[in-house]
Amino acid sequence: MAYAQPFPARNAQLPQKTFGPDLAVRLVCPDCQDPVPNIREEFGSGDLVCGNCGLVLGDRIVDTRSEWRTFANDEGDDPSRVGAAADPLMEGMEQLDTSISFRDGGSGLARELQRAMAKGAGARAEKGTMTAFREIATMCDQISLTKNIQDVAKQLYKRAEQDKILRGKSMDAAVACVIFIACRQEGVPRTFKEICQLTNVPKKTIGQCYKLLEGHFNLNSNKRPASTTEGPEGLLSRYVNHLDLPVYISTAAKELIKECRNHGVADGRSPISLAGAAIYFTSHLYGQGKPAKEIAEVAGVSDSTIKLVYKLMYKEREKLAGKEALDSGRAVLSRLPAISDK
Incomplete structure (x- = not known):
C-alpha cells in the first residue's frame, strides 16, 4: 500500500491500520528453562533441537535458506538466480515483460506482432514511466541525493501519471518538480534555482507543476516536521x-x-x-x-x-x-x- 499510493489525494479515504502477531514471543526449552535459549535448527533431519540438552522441540522444519543449484553443462557452482529482486515501483513493467523473437522463418509474423505491441497505449505509458524513472535517478545522482529521495520522487511521479495531474506538461518539468518535492519531503534543502540549473526547466514551469501537485495531494501532511530545512x-x-x-x-x-x-x-x-x-x-x-x-x-x-x-x-x-x-x-x-x- 505504501508503494501503491504513497501520496494520498485530498479527501481520499486512508486504509485502516492492521494488527499482526506478536513477534516478541520466545521459544524456551521446557527442560533447561534457560532465559537465553540455545535453539538450533537441524535442517538435515528437519528438527528443532535444544543445543544444551538435545531435546527435540519441533519437527518438519522447512529449510528457507538459498538453494544453490546448477543446471549448466560446465562443472562448478552456478551462483546465478532468477534475476534481481522485484521492484514494487515498476509493477512488472520491465520485470515480467514479453519479448518477441525476430526469428519467424521469413513469414513476417514477428514484425507484425512487434508493431501491434508497440501501438499499445499501455506499452507507451510504461515506456514513458521507465524513461522518467531513469531521468530521476540520473538527476539525483548528479547532485548527490540519496536513493530514498529517488524512491519518493518516483512514487510521486507514478501517482501523478496515474491520476493524470500533469497532463500537457513535459516530462522534464514533471521530473524537476517531483525531485524538488521529494527533497522537501525528506528534509534535504534544494532551492528552485538549483533544480532549474540541474534540469534546464524554467522556474515558472516548475512552480506551475508544483501548484498542481500541491492542489491534488496533501503534501503538507507528508512533509517532515523540520522548520529550518527550507530556510x-x-x-x-x-x-x-x-x-x-x-x-x-x-x-x-x-x-x-x-x-x-x-x-x-x-x-x-x-x-x-x-x-x-x-x-x-x-x-x-x-x-x-x-x-x-x-x-x-x-x-x-x-x-x-x-x-x-x-x-x-x-x-x-x-x-x-x-x-x-x-x-x-x-x-x-x-x-x-x-x-x-x-
Missing part, C-alpha cells in the same frame, strides 16, 4: 562545505541568522542571499574570510546581492556578533570589511 539554516552546511570552511563557521552563521530574525535585520530577503551574507560575515569575523564572489558562485547569486545584505548586517554588527564570542577573543569586529554606515 537559510538548511543551506549553510552545504555552502560551508563547498567553500572548505571550518564547521564552526556554519554554527556561527546559524546563530547570526537567528539574531537577525530577533532584531529584524534583513527581513524579506531570500534564504539564499541571507545564507551567503551570513557566511561572508562570519568567515571574516572569525578570521577565515572568503571573498563575496567565491561565495556567490557557490550560492548561485550575484556578489552585489550578498554585499547588499551584508551591509544591513554590518550596521548592526555589535548586536549580531554575539557578546560571548567577542569576549572570548575568537570573534573580532575589526576583521569585518568596512562599509559606510550611511
